[in-house]
Amino acid sequence: MAEVERDxxxxxxxxxxxxxxxxxxxxxxxxxxxxxxxxxxxxxxFWWFLVPxxxxxxxxxxxxxxxxQRTTVEAQVEDGQQQRAPWTERLASEPYDAILSDEALMQxxxxxxxxxxxxxxxxxxxxxxxxxxxxxxxxxxDWLWGGGPELIEQTMRVGINTTHPESRIAQMPAFGRDxxxxxxxxxxxxxxxxxxxxxxxxxxxxxxxxxAGREVFASTxxxxxxETAEGDMEVGxxxxxxxxxVYGGDLETIIASVHGGRQGHMPSWDERLNTAEIRTLAVxxxxxxxxxx
Amino acid sequence: MLANLxxxxxxYALILASAVALAGVAMAIMGRSDVLGVHGVxxxxxxxxxxxxxxxxxxxxxxxxxxxxxxxxxxxxxxIVLSMVWAVFGMFxxxxxxAQLAWPNLAFDxxxxxxxxxxxxxxxxxxxxxGGNALIATSFHVVQRTSRARLAGQVSPWxxxxxFNLFCVxxxxxxxxxxxxxxxxxxxEWYADLWLVIVWVTYFILYIATIARRKEPHxxxxxxxxxxxxxxxxxxxxxxxxxxxxxxxxxxxxxxxxGVQDAMVQWWYGHNAVAFFLTAGFLGMLYYYLPxxxxxxxxxxxxxxxxxxxxxxxxxxAGSHHLHYTALPHxxxxxxxxxxxxxxxxxxxxxxxxxxxxxxxxHRVRDDATLRFMMAAAVFYGLSTFEGSFMAIRPVNSLSHxxxxxxxxxxxxxxxxxxxxxxxxxxTLVPSLWKRERMYSATLVEVHFWLAIAxxxxxxxxxxxxxxxxxxxxxxxxxxGALAYSFVDSLVAMYPYYIARAFGGLLFLIGAVIGCYNIWxxxxxxxxxxxxxxxxVQPAAVPGE
Numbered sequence: 108m109a110e111v112e113r114d115x116x117x118x119x120x121x122x123x124x125x126x127x128x129x130x131x132x133x134x135x136x137x138x139x140x141x142x143x144x145x146x147x148x149x150x151x152x153f154w155w156f157l158v159p160x161x162x163x164x165x166x167x168x169x170x171x172x173x174x175x176q177r178t179t180v181e182a183q184v185e186d187g188q189q190q191r192a193p194w195t196e197r198l199a200s201e202p203y204d205a206i207l208s209d210e211a212l213m214q215x216x217x218x219x220x221x222x223x224x225x226x227x228x229x230x231x232x233x234x235x236x237x238x239x240x241x242x243x244x245x246x247x248x249d250w251l252w253g254g255g256p257e258l259i260e261q262t263m264r265v266g267i268n269t270t271h272p273e274s275r276i277a278q279m280p281a282f283g284r285d286x287x288x289x290x291x292x293x294x295x296x297x298x299x300x301x302x303x304x305x306x307x308x309x310x311x312x313x314x315x316x317x318x319a320g321r322e323v324f325a326s327t328x329x330x331x332x333x334e335t336a337e338g339d340m341e342v343g344x345x346x347x348x349x350x351x352x353v354y355g356g357d358l359e360t361i362i363a364s365v366h367g368g369r370q371g372h373m374p375s376w377d378e379r380l381n382t383a384e385i386r387t388l389a390v391x392x393x394x395x396x397x398x399x400x
Numbered sequence: 401m402l403a404n405l406x407x408x409x410x411x412y413a414l415i416l417a418s419a420v421a422l423a424g425v426a427m428a429i430m431g432r433s434d435v436l437g438v439h440g441v442x443x444x445x446x447x448x449x450x451x452x453x454x455x456x457x458x459x460x461x462x463x464x465x466x467x468x469x470x471x472x473x474x475x476x477x478x479x480i481v482l483s484m485v486w487a488v489f490g491m492f493x494x495x496x497x498x499a500q501l502a503w504p505n506l507a508f509d510x511x512x513x514x515x516x517x518x519x520x521x522x523x524x525x526x527x528x529x530x531g532g533n534a535l536i537a538t539s540f541h542v543v544q545r546t547s548r549a550r551l552a553g554q555v556s557p558w559x560x561x562x563x564f565n566l567f568c569v570x571x572x573x574x575x576x577x578x579x580x581x582x583x584x585x586x587x588x589e590w591y592a593d594l595w596l597v598i599v600w601v602t603y604f605i606l607y608i609a610t611i612a613r614r615k616e617p618h619x620x621x622x623x624x625x626x627x628x629x630x631x632x633x634x635x636x637x638x639x640x641x642x643x644x645x646x647x648x649x650x651x652x653x654x655x656x657x658x659g660v661q662d663a664m665v666q667w668w669y670g671h672n673a674v675a676f677f678l679t680a681g682f683l684g685m686l687y688y689y690l691p692x693x694x695x696x697x698x699x700x701x702x703x704x705x706x707x708x709x710x711x712x713x714x715x716x717x718a719g720s721h722h723l724h725y726t727a728l729p730h731x732x733x734x735x736x737x738x739x740x741x742x743x744x745x746x747x748x749x750x751x752x753x754x755x756x757x758x759x760x761x762x763h764r765v766r767d768d769a770t771l772r773f774m775m776a777a778a779v780f781y782g783l784s785t786f787e788g789s790f791m792a793i794r795p796v797n798s799l800s801h802x803x804x805x806x807x808x809x810x811x812x813x814x815x816x817x818x819x820x821x822x823x824x825x826x827x828t829l830v831p832s833l834w835k836r837e838r839m840y841s842a843t844l845v846e847v848h849f850w851l852a853i854a855x856x857x858x859x860x861x862x863x864x865x866x867x868x869x870x871x872x873x874x875x876x877x878x879x880x881g882a883l884a885y886s887f888v889d890s891l892v893a894m895y896p897y898y899i900a901r902a903f904g905g906l907l908f909l910i911g912a913v914i915g916c917y918n919i920w921x922x923x924x925x926x927x928x929x930x931x932x933x934x935x936x937v938q939p940a941a942v943p944g945e
Contacts, residue, residue, distance in 0.1 A: 114697055114760075116696075116759065116760035117759065117760065121697055122701045124616075124617075124618050124620075124701075126545070126546035126616055126618075126620040127545040127546055127548070127692075128692065129546070129620065129688070129691045129692060129697070129698065130697035130698070131621075131697055131698040131700070131701040131704070132697050132698065132699055132700055132701065133700075133701060133702070134699055134700035134701075134702065134703070135700070135702060136700065136702050136703055136706055136749075137703075140703070140706070140745060140748075140749055140752070143745050143748075144745040147741050147742050147744055147745055148742055150738075150741060151738035151739070151741055151742050154734060154737070154738050155734070155738065158730065158734050159729070159730045159731035159734060160731050160734040160735060160738070161731065161735075162731060167729070167731040168731070174730075175730050176725060176730045176733070177730075180725075187881055190880075190881035191880060191881040191882060194880055215880050218878050218880065218882070218884075219878065219880060219882035219883075221886070222882060222883045222884065222885060222886045222889075223886075224886070225885075225886020225887070225888050225889055226886045226887055226888070229886065229888055234886075234888060234889075
């Protein structure tokens, strides 16, 4: 054990302890530390008086301010709803024509719809609504189940191929895999569908196959997609004569669709969003489709 | 390494290693229809490997000297090496998961490499692997030197060190296999937790027994902190991990804590893991290596007492500040908030005590990057404890919670405080332990220092910016009272900060790799120091007393 000695640099005495060369000065606790210690404790005690803090068996000290986080948040939710009420009530109840013709209300729809769309729809349809492989583009004004706000609202409420009792149901059968068409028929009908949008494909050497495919189409596909292949929104059958494809319009993907079938899924939003939110999104999505230049 | 063990101690070691291997066989058989079986095989190989090492030199010459006349440094040396290996592994995983946030394709579409599985390998790798091994190694060193006594066991230090590493291996490999009990920083499942209890209790007994052998009248401050670290981590670990396995043949278990009580126990654990693992333990390191390196007495013994008792008392109450604005009752939140603020002064007293100890040695801080590591660590410690108390205030927390600000705060502590104090301590310890005259390259220590500082600052500033932007975007409303931004809008805004964060982490990792090389070359290629007495007290050597 070392003796108490004086540190030449600070002029302080050491405590007289020493461990493998380490010594300690006997410096008193600086006054500032004690002051600051008191300040933090006064601050803490101040809060103990104001808000709920100390448990007392089955209850607790409630605090002079009478604040509780549950009532606070309930009041905040209430305030928020009241602030939004002027437009949410209109969006929830007014006919779509009235909403669409009110430019100020439409601006609100575009602002709030963007956030709602980002949090609920963008994961599949993309932040800009343009979709991606296997998820439809909502901005091209080409619709599976109809692009009017009423129809979009219905699609959002019940979903597509969901467990909702009124769900929209659509299935493209697996014609090849389930042996409704043989290999050659799958190839020819795919060639025909491909030729509908790719006129340069109708060369003399492909013509026989395309013509054979036209017959297969008339007997097998026209029931849903229509004689002219322009689709049917009553059953969610896409138009095959335009440039918009959900799963891809190249020949290989068309063959894959005909062979393996397709069955998309869109969730039902009835339970998750309220009426004002669903109708806001219906108008927003409708607007995305029609506002295209 | 076995040369220091007598033949009966070698027998103990062999029996222990074989028992572990047999436990592994039992796990592998009982868990053959579950991932538990994979862990059984890992345990078997671990125990078997150690048994094999023991057997290969089982009949080697036994120690002839009086072992109490020397310190027991072999486990410390292995602990340092393991610590640096885990540092590189854990920091690499950190850089990888950081890069995944900017470029999600780096998950390569596999389950094991998804963010959710890799992220705990990073946290466990750096906290327990790097930090834990460094704490075990330095605590073994400090307790012997400041007690002037050899460790109170010959086999038990190895059991603690290697047993702890077996726990880390089980934890990290488990995450990759999809084994987790979903408690942050306590993800490892029941069997690994039980094993850690055995290891940790052994650690505590060994430490206390060594202190009891001390030839100094007083117990040095560093040992107060190390004892608090070991004792409280045992308590936290046992209580938070109370769980029932679904069967002895399955890895899965369910916690006994229900609902919000589970959340409270978890964050009581989580916050005190920060307090007693990442703070108390590393303050033990600071209290020894900083005054040794600075060659200065500790500024104030009285301040040490105030900060020690303040830290160990107030931290215990602070955990509920992780659960502000949740189902946790309001009164529990107020307690967490106010005790977090009262904790500030004791924390700052520690940082201030360290910095004021440097008075009279600032020229050394300027010239010696090793001491500068420790000085910077004390600064970051002060910074992150202030930030922590600030973020614990409920209205502040309503902005910061769930954002990258929290991540930035944690890394100001983990990189700036924990890692810097560890590197500073290791650069002090390694030459002394291997009896070299200095580190292999002072320049490389300097390079490491600046890489670590640059990496930490880039990381922390990126996350402060990103976190505050994120928090503000989540609470910005339009004039109509609707949210102005969707969640994905905030992600787009994070993107440049995620890249900056990954870059900062990469600099830090490069620094750690340089540190590994420097330590390796110090051991391999640096001249021996002139002999310097570094042995427990020899009564005969102090004549006239």
